[in-house]
Amino acid sequence: MNPEGRVALVTGAGRGIGKAIAFELSARGYIVAVNFRASSKAAEGLVGEIASSGGRAMAFQADVSSPEDVAGLFPQIEERLGQVQILVNNAGITRDGLLMRMKDHDWDDVITTNLKSVFLTTRQAARNMAKSRWGRIVNISSVIGIVGNAGQANYAAAKAGVIGLTKSTAREFGSRGITANAVAPGFIETDMTSILDEKLKEQMLLQIPSGRVGTPEDVAGLVGFLVSEKASYINGQVIAVDGGMTMA
Numbered sequence: 682m683n684p685e686g687r688v689a690l691v692t693g694a695g696r697g698i699g700k701a702i703a704f705e706l707s708a709r710g711y712i713v714a715v716n717f718r719a720s721s722k723a724a725e726g727l728v729g730e731i732a733s734s735g736g737r738a739m740a741f742q743a744d745v746s747s748p749e750d751v752a753g754l755f756p757q758i759e760e761r762l763g764q765v766q767i768l769v770n771n772a773g774i775t776r777d778g779l780l781m782r783m784k785d786h787d788w789d790d791v792i793t794t795n796l797k798s799v800f801l802t803t804r805q806a807a808r809n810m811a812k813s814r815w816g817r818i819v820n821i822s823s824v825i826g827i828v829g830n831a832g833q834a835n836y837a838a839a840k841a842g843v844i845g846l847t848k849s850t851a852r853e854f855g856s857r858g859i860t861a862n863a864v865a866p867g868f869i870e871t872d873m874t875s876i877l878d879e880k881l882k883e884q885m886l887l888q889i890p891s892g893r894v895g896t897p898e899d900v901a902g903l904v905g906f907l908v909s910e911k912a913s914y915i916n917g918q919v920i921a922v923d924g925g926m927t928m929a
């Protein structure tokens with residue numbers, strides 16, 4: 682089926698991996714709802730870039746950790762672009778710290794932004810997807826959700842939670858033409874990883890068989906495939922994009 686006309690919502694799409702995903706989906710012919718929380722200039726810039734390359738996109742402000750914002754976001758997209766048939770949950774934050782010293786609000790912020798948001802958007806999107814008997818949900822988890830990491834207990838718990846949520850979504854909605862999969866990026870060069878110290882980056886690089894850090898486009902390519910017609914029998918999977926860093 683020609684993807685033209687299908688509407689894809691990408692959360693946290695103003696920059697980083699979300700931006701590359703929005704661009705990839707637009708290049709594949711989807712109409713893209715570019716969600717941002719604070720980066721309005723970046724989101725509008727992306728919408729402009731997509732338009733000048735012949736695609737169609739629109740920016741929508743919403744904090745996806747807020748039930749009120751998510752409830753308001755979907756009717757806005759529906760009114761201006763159409764029903765969301767593809768949902769990519771990409772928005773995420775880190776608030777790193779050793780467990781013994783971790784503040785309650787750093788735990789709560791990471792769980793709410795990285796995990797509860799995925800529940801909120803999925804609950805909202807799945808209703809219409811189920812009615813039309815077609816839908817694609819891709820949740821951006823992390824290899825940290827699979828292997829854990831000292832100093833990232835909150836982030837690892839949230840990203841592991843995303844995997845459980847993805848598998849439950851796949852089981853609940855699989856018979857209605859909806860697939861739900863998780864993508865687990867490894868070390869990808871974005872604002873999120875630019876704050877890491879150089880020594881740590883060098884150590885991480887040594888653990889990557891492909892011998893380089895990943896790019897947002899490395900992740901976006903897989904997401905583009907997972908939302909396509911050709912991926913209709915891939916459901917409930919967790920696929921790492923990590924240059925071989927965490928292979929079993």
Ligand SMILES: NC(=O)c1ccc[n+]([C@@H]2O[C@H](COP(=O)([O-])OP(=O)(O)OC[C@H]3O[C@@H](n4cnc5c(N)ncnc54)[C@H](OP(=O)(O)O)[C@@H]3O)[C@@H](O)[C@H]2O)c1
Binds near residue numbers: 718720871
């Ligand atoms: N970079 C990596 O190595 C790596 C590895 C594994 C997994 N990941 C995951 O990949 C995803 C994207 O990460 P990234 O590296 O691209 O990070 P990034 O460059 O820091 O970008 C994060 C994005 O999330 C958005 N966001 C944060 N909180 C939000 C909220 N409450 N509502 C809406 N949007 C929100 C930000 O929007 P605003 O700027 O508008 O706030 C921004 O667009 C995250 O889920 C991250 O955990 C990244």
